Amino acid sequence: MKKFKIITAIVLVITTVVACEKILPGTPPDDELLDGPVEGLSFEQNRQFLAGDVAFNDEIFTSQNGLGSIFVATSCGSCHAGDGKGHPFTTLTRFGQTDSTGNQFLHLGGPQLQSRALPGYSPEQIPAGATFSKFTPPANTGLGFLELVSDADILAMTDPNDINGDGISGVPNWITLPSFITPNSNAITQNGKYIHRFGKKAAAHNLLHQTVNAYNQDIGITSTFHPQDVYSGLNIDPEVSDQTVHSVVFYLQTLKAPIQRNQNDAEVIQGKNIFIQTGCESCHKQTLKTGFSSIAPLANKLFHPYTDLLLHDMGPGLDDNYTEGNAKTSEWRTPPLWGLGLSPNSQGGQYFLLHDGRAKSIEEAIQFHGGEAQQSKERFQQLSVQDKNNLIKFLKSL
Amino acid sequence: MRTIILTILSVFISSVAVAQIDPVLLRRTSKDTSGLLLNMDAVYNRPFLQLGKLPVALGGYAETNYQYLQEDGISEGHQFQMRRLTLFVSSSISKRIKFLSEIEFEDGTKEINIEFASIDFEFAPLLNLRGGIVMNPIGAFNQNHDGPKWEFVDRPISATQMLPATWSNVGFGLFGKKSVKDWVYAYEAYLTNGFDDKIIDNVENKTFLPASKENKNRFEDSFNGSPLFTGKVAVRNRKIGELGLSYIGGVYNKYEDGGLVLDKKRRVNVYAIDFNSVLPKFNTYISAEWAWVYVDVPETYTEQFGRKQQGGFIDFVQPIYKKPIFGFDKSVMNAALRFEYVDWNKGKFKSTGANISDEVFSIVSAISWRPTEQTVIRLNYRYNWQKDILGNPPAKLAGFQFGVSTYF
Numbered sequence: 001m002k003k004f005k006i007i008t009a010i011v012l013v014i015t016t017v018v019a020c021e022k023i024l025p026g027t028p029p030d031d032e033l034l035d036g037p038v039e040g041l042s043f044e045q046n047r048q049f050l051a052g053d054v055a056f057n058d059e060i061f062t063s064q065n066g067l068g069s070i071f072v073a074t075s076c077g078s079c080h081a082g083d084g085k086g087h088p089f090t091t092l093t094r095f096g097q098t099d100s101t102g103n104q105f106l107h108l109g110g111p112q113l114q115s116r117a118l119p120g121y122s123p124e125q126i127p128a129g130a131t132f133s134k135f136t137p138p139a140n141t142g143l144g145f146l147e148l149v150s151d152a153d154i155l156a157m158t159d160p161n162d163i164n165g166d167g168i169s170g171v172p173n174w175i176t177l178p179s180f181i182t183p184n185s186n187a188i189t190q191n192g193k194y195i196h197r198f199g200k201k202a203a204a205h206n207l208l209h210q211t212v213n214a215y216n217q218d219i220g221i222t223s224t225f226h227p228q229d230v231y232s233g234l235n236i237d238p239e240v241s242d243q244t245v246h247s248v249v250f251y252l253q254t255l256k257a258p259i260q261r262n263q264n265d266a267e268v269i270q271g272k273n274i275f276i277q278t279g280c281e282s283c284h285k286q287t288l289k290t291g292f293s294s295i296a297p298l299a300n301k302l303f304h305p306y307t308d309l310l311l312h313d314m315g316p317g318l319d320d321n322y323t324e325g326n327a328k329t330s331e332w333r334t335p336p337l338w339g340l341g342l343s344p345n346s347q348g349g350q351y352f353l354l355h356d357g358r359a360k361s362i363e364e365a366i367q368f369h370g371g372e373a374q375q376s377k378e379r380f381q382q383l384s385v386q387d388k389n390n391l392i393k394f395l396k397s398l
Numbered sequence: 399m400r401t402i403i404l405t406i407l408s409v410f411i412s413s414v415a416v417a418q419i420d421p422v423l424l425r426r427t428s429k430d431t432s433g434l435l436l437n438m439d440a441v442y443n444r445p446f447l448q449l450g451k452l453p454v455a456l457g458g459y460a461e462t463n464y465q466y467l468q469e470d471g472i473s474e475g476h477q478f479q480m481r482r483l484t485l486f487v488s489s490s491i492s493k494r495i496k497f498l499s500e501i502e503f504e505d506g507t508k509e510i511n512i513e514f515a516s517i518d519f520e521f522a523p524l525l526n527l528r529g530g531i532v533m534n535p536i537g538a539f540n541q542n543h544d545g546p547k548w549e550f551v552d553r554p555i556s557a558t559q560m561l562p563a564t565w566s567n568v569g570f571g572l573f574g575k576k577s578v579k580d581w582v583y584a585y586e587a588y589l590t591n592g593f594d595d596k597i598i599d600n601v602e603n604k605t606f607l608p609a610s611k612e613n614k615n616r617f618e619d620s621f622n623g624s625p626l627f628t629g630k631v632a633v634r635n636r637k638i639g640e641l642g643l644s645y646i647g648g649v650y651n652k653y654e655d656g657g658l659v660l661d662k663k664r665r666v667n668v669y670a671i672d673f674n675s676v677l678p679k680f681n682t683y684i685s686a687e688w689a690w691v692y693v694d695v696p697e698t699y700t701e702q703f704g705r706k707q708q709g710g711f712i713d714f715v716q717p718i719y720k721k722p723i724f725g726f727d728k729s730v731m732n733a734a735l736r737f738e739y740v741d742w743n744k745g746k747f748k749s750t751g752a753n754i755s756d757e758v759f760s761i762v763s764a765i766s767w768r769p770t771e772q773t774v775i776r777l778n779y780r781y782n783w784q785k786d787i788l789g790n791p792p793a794k795l796a797g798f799q800f801g802v803s804t805y806f
Contacts, residue, residue: 023779025794027471060601067599074603074702087788088749089701119595119651119696120661348752348788 031259034141034339034346035083038256040297045254052251055244056080061219066239069121069231070114071220076248079137079218083255084339084346086137088357092218095132100326105130111324112217114230121231131329133320134356135200139339139346143198144253145303146336147207148290151188151195157285157308168282168372170310173202173333175325180225181209186291196325197309200355202333203324207249215240254295257303258339262397271394274387279376283312283334306337306398315370318354330371341396362395363388434582436632436640437672438535438573440542441498441514445772445805446488457486461545463801467780470793480506481801482545484513494520502564512617513566524574528588531617533566534628535586536646537687538672540565545803549715549734549766551778552799554687555758556709556740561668561689562608567591567626568617580636585629591616592626593650593666598695598703604742604756604787605693605704607666610650624649624663639675639684650693664694686712701754702787704743711738715766726769734764743787755789758782773804 030036037049057077061067072092073079079090093113096105103110108127117123126132154172162169174193177183183194183205198204204213208225215221220230223245227235262268275281284306293299311331319330327333332355340362344350351361359365369377383391435443446455461482467473481504488498500514516530535541539557543564557563569590576583593610600609613621626648634640647667653660670689677684688710695705719731743756759782766776782795 024468024473024796025470060603062596062599062601064599071700074700078603078702081786081788081790087747089747089788091749116700117696117698118599119664119699121698123698345790346788348755348790 052247133322142257201324271390313371467797594621709740
């Protein structure tokens with residue numbers, strides 16, 4: 001009888017173990033996550049994605065492996081939790097440039113304030129007379145698709161003289177390339193300058209440019225691409241390998257595009273219609289397409305980022321009197337709206353929207369719009385409560 | 399270090415070889431059965447084997463386990479692990495001079511540590527001098543951590559990741575114990591080498607006291623020349639249980655080098671309370687520990703590294719079947735439950751004024767079978783909720799662990 005009880009107990013335990021899949025935490029739905037690769041990568045590409053994932057999310061920099069001595073964050077993942085938008089905790093401060101003549105405070109630590117320091121060191125202060133702006137880290141998701149939009153397609157969306165009279169006059173940010181960037185074969189030039197597309201002011205040409213600058217300016221990590229130490233100003237040995245940089249770039253290129261949720265919901269469909277009718281889509285372009293890529297899942301694809309990658313005058317309310325490249329201080333690159341509804345999952349449960357996180361809700365972000373977006377904002381303000389709710393619901397579905 | 403290990407291993411292996419020839423020569427050393435043992439006694443209250451009349455006694459324990467854990471749908475698969483092999487050597491040099499050492503091989507041979515190697519001089523029950531590598535008595539788990547004593551495969555998160563168990567260091571100190579009827583009182587006080595600045599500059603990306611264990615020089619060099627003080631007082635009542643209050647603190651940073659002042663002296667202070675008891679009617683064993691960590695982190699450093707931490711665990715162990723099983727006369731089956739929590743970074747963001755999150759909560763249930771007092775076979779189910787510094791939706795980890803641990 002005793003043996004029977006023991007055997008029964010053992011069988012019960014084994015049954016429980018076998019049933020473990022029911023009581024182990026499952027994968028959250030794909031449309032609730034921003035991280036994860038695009039579908040269809042090869043074996044070798046998956047391995048490179050994983051290497052980049054580890055370097056981006058798991059590699060923590062300390063004083064032993066190159067952090068600082070002055071810095072903003074200790075890892076890439078510190079600013080982009082789950083590859084989503086960042087939090088004011090890791091908001092960047094940039095200073096020192098007010099027009100296209102360049103940054104006048106490079107000799108005093110510009111363009112980025114190194115707001116933290118290793119023990120024994122002092123962080124930077126904004127120099128007297130320098131204007132500044134705060135930049136909340138953006139989401140990383142779908143960046144590979146944005147990188148592959150051709151210059152010709154971007155230029156086709158510009159309307160610098162507002163010929164169509166809709167009040168929208170987007171322009172690209174033309175900037176001279178840093179020496180470590182090789183332009184694409186079909187890149188379009190203007191007086192030796194190239195279209196830049198990443199960052200709040202569209203001051204980064206491609207993801208290599210963005211990644212190298214982020215290692216250097218955000219974490220104080222030198223590379224062969226950018227060997228200058230942010231603290232001493234001297235060129236020093238690389239603190240991150242070329243291979244790691246390339247893996248991180250590949251990781252960013254192959255992060256999947258956000259997946260819209262509830263897109264068949266009647267209110268979401270209605271909200272999308274309102275989004276177009278109010279003119280939001282004039283800048284937040286719904287659909288773009290990629291060109292050729294050696295990464296098959298990214299090549300020649302239509303995708304829906306809700307951006308035109310162009311600079312727009314957003315009015316005096318969002319003018320911090322700071323800029324980059326050839327953008328005016330009131331001009332900001334249209335941020336992609338895909339993934340917007342998942343922002344609270346990476347921002348600590350709430351929204352920190354617009355370039356500096358000043359808007360705590362989507363509605364508040366719309367209310368801050370001005371300049372070229374003034375008309376759209378006014379149309380939004382005139383909507384019924386139900387229509388406003390539908391529009392917000394649509395934006396949260398992205 | 400390698401020579402010491404090889405010597406101890408050769409003594410151990412040769413004694414086992416002798417025992418195979420004539421096992422009668424091996425005998426168990428006598429144990430304190432007064433029932434008034436404290437956590438501080440754990441280091442000597444272990445099964446040792448003595449060979450004939452040799453003054454040296456040997457012992458040890460091993461821990462091995464299988465686990466299948468899954469975090470948010472992603473698993474590393476089936477893992478078999480040899481977590482620890484620990485060897486003890488004790489010697490009664492004279493009636494009141496003792497030596498004890500404990501050498502631990504963790505994760506195969508990934509880590510080899512001398513966890514304890516001290517000489518104890520007893521001048522009076524309330525006045526003992528201890529010198530060598532001592533286990534700093536912060537909390538209870540650091541003193542009483544042997545695998546076979548616990549019903550759980552994993553050691554408590556708060557004890558091993560917030561507090562740095564097993565944390566030992568070189569130094570000297572005093573300890574003593576006095577029994578009065580149903581009560582026993584004890585104290586310990588040590589000065590040892592201390593922590594270093596890795597506690598706020600490490601790849602864990604959080605204030606992490608165990609990071610100082612990476613400094614292999616700590617057994618010969620103090621990082622900053624400032625001693626670390628560890629003190630504990632404990633009291634036990636035969637009917638109620640044991641209560642311990644402990645403190646460890648000192649300067650952790652290199653404030654001076656080559657005669658130059660580099661920084662101000664920055665302290666780490668840790669306070670802990672521990673308790674254990676047996677509920678009389680149910681025979682339920684309860685063991686709990688809670689600690690608070692305060693670190694003087696420079697204001698201009700990143701908030702990623704917390705200035706305050708707190709956390710602890712509480713274990714409930716309920717014997718459910720105390721009868722012979724498979725011929726093991728003193729067999730006991732237990733059901734056990736552990737709740738544990740750590741807030742790695744207690745404070746508020748300067749930028750928003752909102753709470754910094756970075757915390758973990760865990761529940762572990764267990765069924766264990768002790769065929770003998772010194773051996774445990776245990777099956778655990780763990781569920782963890784880990785929130786990042788921003789308080790985003792928690793990463794959920796759960797899984798099964800099956801393990802065996804035994805003294806030998």
